[in-house]
Amino acid sequence: MSLSPAGPSRIKMEARELSLLYGPKVAVKSVSLSLPEHQVTALIGPSGCGKSTFLRSLNRMNDLIPGASHQGTVLLEGTSIHDRNVDVVDLRRRVGMVFQKSNPFPKTIFENVAYGLRVGGMKDKADIAARVERSLKGAALWDEVKDRLNDSALGLSGGQQQRLCIARALAVEPEVLLMDEPASALDPIATAKIEELIHELKDRYTIAIVTHNMQQAARVSDRTAFFYMGELVECGPTEQIFTNPREKRTEDYVTGKFG
Numbered sequence: 199m200s201l202s203p204a205g206p207s208r209i210k211m212e213a214r215e216l217s218l219l220y221g222p223k224v225a226v227k228s229v230s231l232s233l234p235e236h237q238v239t240a241l242i243g244p245s246g247c248g249k250s251t252f253l254r255s256l257n258r259m260n261d262l263i264p265g266a267s268h269q270g271t272v273l274l275e276g277t278s279i280h281d282r283n284v285d286v287v288d289l290r291r292r293v294g295m296v297f298q299k300s301n302p303f304p305k306t307i308f309e310n311v312a313y314g315l316r317v318g319g320m321k322d323k324a325d326i327a328a329r330v331e332r333s334l335k336g337a338a339l340w341d342e343v344k345d346r347l348n349d350s351a352l353g354l355s356g357g358q359q360q361r362l363c364i365a366r367a368l369a370v371e372p373e374v375l376l377m378d379e380p381a382s383a384l385d386p387i388a389t390a391k392i393e394e395l396i397h398e399l400k401d402r403y404t405i406a407i408v409t410h411n412m413q414q415a416a417r418v419s420d421r422t423a424f425f426y427m428g429e430l431v432e433c434g435p436t437e438q439i440f441t442n443p444r445e446k447r448t449e450d451y452v453t454g455k456f457g
């Protein structure tokens with residue numbers, strides 16, 4: 199279990215009675231869930247229970263899916279992310295995302311990280327280089343790639359590619375990081391590196407992670423939210439969810455009775 203306090207903390211993001219639909223189909227039903235600042239919140243639950251749908255709604259990635267809609271509210275620092283004044287590009291800069299399958303661009307390692315900075319309007323070469331270095335250090339990749347920044351990112355190992363994608367997400371200085379099964383395609387050593395990294399990142403970022411791996415949720419998170427058939431069954435300090443859940447369904451899931 200994470201050693202950081204899971205006690206009262208400032209709320210960074212909050213869903214209030216959030217329902218998410220694909221056409222008429224309700225994938226997430228009236229979920230209220232907070233992400234405390236500088237904590238890792240793990241979203242667990244069986245396949246199809248709505249974890250990824252919920253995660254993607256936090257930076258409005260679901261907007262890109264035809265027919266997807268929402269009811270209810272998502273607040274970032276107390277402001278609705280659906281507010282008319284909210285610029286979605288800026289929202290996605292503040293709330294970054296890392297996917298299950300690493301998806302580097304077929305460009306150099308340097309360019310993968312610099313890309314978002316250039317798109318965001320940064321022009322000064324020294325500024326870009328400094329930010330690329332900082333991001334690669336933040337993603338615990340710098341030492342492995344500092345001598346090959348101009349090599350193709352596609353030559354990196356799977357674990358390195360995933361850390362590169364984390365560096366890319368960090369480059370634009372987000373406040374929240376959403377991670378959708380970031381280690382599920384990786385071997386145990388690369389997975390351990392990502393978990394260690396998550397632990398380091400929470401000092402600076404607020405993190406929500408979807409994982410199928412219960413041990414991983416127990417290792418990396420401060421709080422755990424258990425989803426079942428589109429509903430949030432319960433959320434609490436990770437240790438409590440794993441050792442003393444309130445709901446029978448949670449107990450059955452975390453003890454492996456179904457999954």
Ligand SMILES: Nc1ncnc2c1ncn2[C@@H]1O[C@H](COP(=O)(O)OP(=O)(O)OP(=O)(O)O)[C@@H](O)[C@H]1O
Pocket residue numbers: 220225243244245246247248249250251252263
């Ligand atoms: N693009 C989509 N269009 C229509 N239905 C979708 C879409 N994406 C997901 N769904 C449906 O919404 C429900 C929730 O899916 P979601 O992917 O959020 O679950 P999940 O808990 O993340 O599952 P998994 O762990 O298998 O990734 C499922 O019934 C799924 O079939």
